[in-house]
Amino acid sequence: MTTDAEGDVTIRRAAGPDARPAADVWLRSFAAALPTVVSPRSDDDIRAYFRDVVVPLRDIWVADAGDGGIVGLMVVNGGELSQLYLDPDWRGRGLGDRFVGLAKERSPEGLELWTFQVNKPAHRFYERHGFVAVEYTDGSTNEEQEPDVRYVWAPKS
Template sequence: MNAAEPGQPADHVVLRRAGATDARPAADVWLRSFAAALPTVVSPRSADEVRGYFRDVVVPFRETWVADAGYRDGIVGVMVLADDELSQLYLAPGWRGRGLGDRFVGLAKERSPQGLTLWTFQVNKPAHRFYERHGFVAVEYTDGSGNEEREPDVRYVWRP
């Protein structure tokens, strides 16, 4: 899989609902993004467990969206919605800063016009800035005892 040219806009990338064949590439985006964005956070799941979770749970039973860059680059982003929760938003590392995250958040707001909530780790300062730029407000900070990574996190809320 080739990475897009640095700075190339993501206008040609299609956001679409994930199908069964998207589970592995979506999980691989999650794995690469998690490793790049959160190097100090230890995932409690192996790569194979993450892929199985996407295959058996996320794609078939959650509202899962992918950013599809076509035959050259394939799946470069994944977003998962659970009712009014934006539960996952991950982009392939080479695709950050090109507008895909903005497009995903816009889609999430369209799908949940009454409001959204999400969690992110406290160490993920770029995510804080990103969500705050999109109108999300931090409403709760925890010590991480409620997540499987045991990493302090923060809950954000967006209300129209």
């Protein structure tokens, strides 16, 4: 568990009651960051997936702002940073940096992730953290059918 310098936001492992607020952060973040990408799942499907799969079965961490609730989430599956989403009002406050630092601590041998090609702010963010684009696809293998890019981070020897 980590707390920011002002003690306002704690990053901690998610628990059952965090499923709904984490899914809601995901939904708000996806809508704000990717307005042109059409999700093939309904909001209720996303919430059920968080409740039944993500929170109980994945290594999920949340940014908890206390009375402000859950304001960010990160899912790490082994060496894959599979999700990192922040509430739009909480972007630019260092939470993404903290999540990536935690992911690197949990997977010191390296990480990979996928992001959509249209998400240029994500590209800049991950590249700033040492990730390198290694593969571009036409999107035919993801649910959204949206062109994506795979990034890899390897620790410096």
